[in-house]
Amino acid sequence: MAGVGIAAILTSPKGPKLCYVARLEFFMTNNIAKYEAMLLGLRKLKALGVRRCIVRSDSQVVVGHVKNEFTTKEPELTKYLAAVRRMEKHFAGFTFRHIPRSENAEADELAKAAAQRVPLPVDVFYQELSVKAIREEEEQPCSVHTIASKDWRSPIFAYLYGTYEPQSKHGIDRLNSRTKQYSITTGELYKSEIITLMLKCISREQGIHLLSEMHAKMCGAHRGLHKIIHRAMRQGFYWPTTAEDVKELVCSYEGCQMFAKKQKAPANPTQSIFPTWPLQRWGST
DSSP states (O other), X not given: OOSEEEEEEEEOTTSOEEEEEEEEOSOOOHHHHHHHHHHHHHHHHHHTTOOEEEEXXXXXXXXXXXXXXXXXXXXXXXXXXXXHHHHHTTOSEEEEEEOOGGGGHHHHHHHHHHHTTOOOXXXXXXXXXXXXXXXXXXXXXXXXXXXXXXXXXXXXXXXXHTSOOOSSHHHHHHHHHHSTTEEEETTEEEEOOSSSOOEEEOOHHHHHHHHHHHHTSTTOOOOOHHHHHHHHHHTTEEOTTHHHHHHHHHHHOHHHHOOOOOXXXXXXXXOOOOOSSTTGGGTOO
């Protein structure tokens, strides 16, 4: 059947919700329509930058597939399940729950309205899809798992942009935990801290140049280890090897390792004072 409507309702913990509706212009089964609705909601959550979510669906088959309670026998459903697995890496927390159809009445009404081309409320986002979600996933260029750049930011950039995917689950979990505090703004990588503001991530070469300026050049005052580290962070910059680079800079800077010779001679020339009476000091007359 074609011309089926699907709907995804995103509800935040504070109450506001966003409604997304789509009309599918290709032939599908009921389970495929449920998968399309799930992937529609996941794509919108990813675009909004959501890291933790609870997905509720009234399809027991789809939820059972994702939770590994049921096995998929149809090849096409296997591809849809793989597409959902690929979406999991974009979230720190990902939970699926099956709900009765009565609790999903609002989404059903929106889906029926999209299928019948009934005018929708003004706060509902509508689109028509003529290509399956699994085809979109398959047409993406293959990820290159080797990153040759020495810049420590390269793996994080590639993972956040979706152009790099580790081959093992351990690698995915490791990058998920590592990239929680990072975000990309106007093409620059930033790290969020609990106390301080967003820190701009720079390469190690840029960091070493910054440290040399703070330590001994135009802005330098030959400060110690901890003061230079704190000053670099107060300026709003971050790179993971800051402490090691500062220690190496301070310990290897020539001006901090050399000492002037100890001055023993008086500052001014001395002049001998001869006594008036040579033997007067012994009380002789």
